[in-house]
Amino acid sequence: MQRVRVSSHQSPVHKLGDNQMRLSPKFRLQMTPPHPCPLDSILTLELGPLIPGLPDDIALTCLLRLPLDFHSTCRAVCRRWRHLLARKEYFFTQRRALGFSSPFLFTFAFHRCNGRIQWQVMDLAHFSWHTIPAMPCRDRVCPHGFGCVAIPQEASLLVCGGIVSDMDCPLHLVLKFEVCRNRWTVMTRMHTPRSFFAGGVIDGMVYVAGGFSTDQYELDSAEVFDPAKGTWHPVSRMLTNMSSYDSAVLGGKLYVTEGWVWPFLSSPRGQVYDPMTDTWESMTAGMREGWTGLSVILDGHLFVISEHEGMRVKVYDTESDSWGTIEGCSVPERIRKPFSVNAIGWTIYVVGRGLHVAIGFVQRERSIVSVGNRMKSTFSIRWREIDVPLTFCDLTPSSTQVLFG
Known part of the structure; x- marks a missing residue:
């Protein structure tokens, strides 16, 4: 494990939750050509x-x-x-037009004392931190209630749903941030207000499912968003009402799990949605039982940073419907729960309390012959820690996305 100390410059933080904030015309849907x-x-x-x-x-x-x-x-x-x-809008538009791009780590975080939320962005090429404009939202909201997904084709973020703080009042808000334009746009609302729900992008389409409705009633509804048309459409209902602990897109399907919750009185439920047939099915027992943390997808393999097994990294084996721990150390001790994860290529990014960042480099070791003459890949991981500004010490991550800009 290697620790790197980086001198970071912090821009003024734009905070969310100000009751005086109003939606201005610049946040409305605009179809204007680039400058x-x-x-x-x-x-x-x-x-x-x-x-x-x-x-x-x-x-x-x-x-x-x-x-x-x-x-x-x-x-x-x-x-x-x-x-x-x-003008960041013009700068990033020209970069994209000429084929330049570099990765940025977008972290949706909140202050643990006052609950104010904000986006902090780390340039992964130079390990420097930056901010983006505050989300256009007038209410004080619970950060964990939002659903955040990245749309890589558009270099944009989509923030959906949410819940008003201290009230069982879910939102059907949909906000879109475009890296090239460096601005938020208010999009068409979801049909159903929801919080703590599953979400994922399949073939450029954004799917949301389940979650909580008013009075913490679990939902079984699901819908899909077409970013090109800016419209939502309902899809088949889930097999049962449920909220989401974690979700992942694997093999063109959306996997949704409730996850293990203390005091572990009942096994978690899990469902799988196939957009090709517009159907739901139950998750296999092995996948459901071993999904004990937040997930990332690396080259078609499902990895989980386990919350209940010493923060070890596990990988799911489809053929045997089982999980195996990969070689290497656990997530560095400085990464404390709650944490958020994301990945690009063979690299995992874990953001913990205080926005401490650990970068995990995963390597496929070899393929070995297992029982039944089946080839099975093994993996290893090594970690690198990134120091962050001390002013982040009271921030807690809620979601992390990686985009190129």
Whole structure:
């Protein structure tokens, strides 16, 4: 295990929950084309080249690689640089147009004393922290009640549902954050208000299921959101009413589990939705019984950071319907519950209290012959810790997503 100490710059935190906050027109659904590129001959004649001695197209590819930490300083170089770097919407739009992208870790967190919620974003290429605009929400809400999913194709986040603090009043709110535009948009509401529900993205479509309704009544309804059309449609109801502890998309299906809850008086329930047939079925016993933590999908394999077995990482074997512990250390001790997880490629990101981050590098060791001449993969993991600003000590994560921008 390797520990890395990184000097981080923290931007002013935008807080959510202010009763004076109002939805402004800029948060409404807008279908406007992106701003045109100002790198034309007129602007070049008026303000000069981006970098003297270089064509503007080459200079642009250089400036679009600047880390966000340096933007405030570089804006003072000249008006051309300020025009490019002062607007995050334009900067990220140009990066995407030229095929540049780097991963960012978006963490939905709340202050453990006052309950105020906010998004903190870590640049995974440089390990620096940044903020995004506050979500347009007027009510004080319970952060765990939201459903948060990433839509990689659009480089956007979708935040759905939720519940008003100190009230059994679920929400059908739907908010969308676009990395390229650096802004939130109020989307079409869900048909059913819900909190603590399952969610996942299958073939670009966002599915939500179950959760709590008014007076903590469990739901069996499910619906799907089409990001391209901005519309919701109902799908088949679940086999039974249930809320969600965790969910995952594996093999084009949505897996939903209640998870083990103290004092473990009853076994958890689990269901699986197949969008191809619009049907639900019960989760297999082995998968359901061993799903004891939060999950990530790596190359078609289901991994779980177990909450009840020393924070070890387990992997599910479909053929035997069983779980096995992978080789390597447990999650570092500095990662305290509650935590949130996500992954890209073969890398797992775990964010604990105080927004301490542990990065787990998973490696497929080898394939061995097991009983019945069946090939079985084994895995190992090594961890790397990332230090964070001390000002995060009172923050607790609720959800973590990885997007490229």
